[in-house]
Amino acid sequence: MKKRSALRALELIEDGMIVGLGGGSTISHLIHFMKEENKQVKIVTPSFTTANLCLEAGLTILPTYLVSHIDIAFDGCDEVDQSLNALKSGGGIHTQEKIVASLAKDYILLVDESKFFEELPFKVPIVLEVIPEARMDVANKMNELGASIVERKCSAKDGITRSDNGNLILDVQFKPHQDLETLNRKLQQTVGVVEISLFYQVATKIIVATETTTELIERNG
Known part of the structure; x- marks a missing residue:
């Protein structure tokens, strides 16, 4: 499902874009696919692990403090609800992730169906x-x-x-x-x-993957 979500995200990336990336295994799949497709993009990321993966893939990395806008950004989360409010807890880099989100025209969360809820259950802090x-x-x-x-x-x-x-x-x-x-x-x-x-009304879209489908959902309002 993570690969399916990453492939759907790949369809939204165009050559010449500045792309924001968070951390996690779905993002690592997306980096692999960008390398395979030889995407001519520049990357902004707050994640040390993601930055290393991008370097290994031959992708150009820009420091966030030199960037005034990001065309599209992708990240994961632990929980997201139908209004696209999300909880992220693992990495402890949420401050920098929100900076990336604020710079991005589109901030898109990549999740599988197990993380998509009608309301946030707060299983994570x-x-x-x-x-x-x-x-x-x-x-x-x-x-x-x-x-x-x-x-x-x-x-x-x-x-x-x-x-x-x-x-x-x-x-x-x-x-x-x-x-x-x-x-x-x-x-x-x-x-x-x-x-x-808590990413309240931050994400503009989410990509939800199941075993057989992917769905792109946009925030209303």
Whole structure:
């Protein structure tokens, strides 16, 4: 299904485009297909792994800070609903992913049917990138919102995991939430929170793959 989704994404890529890429196995398939088709594009990515795969494929990489626009961007996610709101939690690079999304004319999520829901089930946490000095205050405010909090750690590193920007990564687990607009606003307005991994009304389209089909769904409004 991941290859099917990547092949559908490939159809949207034209020579001369600046293409944003996130991380994950579906994106790695897309890179392979771009190499096979000899696509003449330039890549912007916040993912170290994706950047290495692009270099191995002979694709040109542009640093994000030199780019004023991206023609089309592709990324994965953990959950996405019918309104194209999404949760991303794994990589902890959501701040940079949102920068890529904001630069992109089209920001398209690639998923299989197991990640597509009528409403977000919140099986995964919302990840917060938090300025270290705000650690305790942010934790208290998340508790007030009814969330449970885990400071992300890594077995290969002593202490709390930090983002590429040097900030803390907090995994904040919420129960399924009906009012995503309000939740998004409250989290974004919390002092000390740099960015959140709830992508509320960010994606313009999604490609949903099943065993036999792919469907391109556009956001209404």
